[in-house]
Amino acid sequence: EPEVTQTPSHQVTQMGQEVILRCVPISNHLYFYWYRQILGQKVEFLVSFYNNEISEKSEIFDDQFSVERPDGSNFTLKIRSTKLEDSAMYFCASSAQGAGYEQYFGPGTRLTVT
Amino acid sequence: SQQGEEDPQALSIQEGENATMNCSYKTSINNLQWYRQNSGRGLVHLILIRSNEREKHSGRLRVTLDTSKKSGSLLITASRAADTASYFCATGGITGANSKLTFGKGITLSVRP
Incomplete structure (x- = not known):
């Protein structure tokens, strides 16, 4: 069964450094999302992306x-200068048809900023 | 803004019992989705119910939606120890081509063998 994949599974970085989180959405999906979940808190929406632009x-x-979709398969989230409060689990999701349809989530990247 | 809030926050039941989880929200929605998350893992989509639907079944899952009360529920029948996880409701909006999901805080379900 197709699934969303994310790399790396865990990223440790120092405050002020840039990080790039990578996602490969399900191949025929057209709508892409990033969410994050700070430990013990709700999953929060960050951004949605369709037709090569932020929606x-x-x-x-x-x-x-x-965010960027540099080729036909990857979808990336870049944080330019990380802060301690950026420490969270970051989830990528994709959907075939956008609003009103299921979103399928990847396993997440745990970002730890020290 | 729309917001899914689940109750109870935690639920502990015996294997074989049914688990009922509720979700309330504040503004009009297009759909209500339920997700499961095992500790430290990703979100697994369980089921989606649209605003024009009242009830839906999938295997041991039954979801309901009452738009007049702005509430929905997830029922897991004949629970198993493997159902132990956190469950989240997420609401999808009525406008925009790319509907973000708004998640609740989640319900921790423990199923005792």
């Missing part, structure tokens, strides 16, 4: 964050 972003998704 919607949350207040969390400030100028330090960017």
Whole structure:
């Protein structure tokens, strides 16, 4: 069964460093998302992406964050200058048809900022 | 803004019993989805119910949605120890081509063998 994959599974970085989290969505899906979950808290929406552009972003998704679909398969989240509060589990999700349809999540990347 | 909130926060039952989890939200939605998360792992999609549906079944799962009360529920019948996990409801909005999901805080379900 097709699934969303994410790499790395765990990333440790120092405050102020740039990180890139990678995702391979399900191959025929057209809508892509990033969410994050701080330990013990809710899963929070960060950004949605369709047709090579951002469709919607949350207040969390400030100028330090960017997303890209550099080729036909990868979908990346970049954090330019990490802060301690960026430590969280980051989930990528994809959907075949966008609004009103299931979103399928990857296993997550645990980002630890020290 | 729309918001899914589950109750109870934690549920402990014996294997074979049914588990009922509730979700309430504040604004109009397109759909309500339920996800499971095993400790430290990713989110697994369980079932989606649309705003024009009242009840849906999938295997041992039964979901309901009452848009007039802005609430829904997930029933797991004949629970198994392997059902032990956190369960989240997530609401999808009614506008936009790419509907974000808004998650609740989750319910921790423990099924005792």
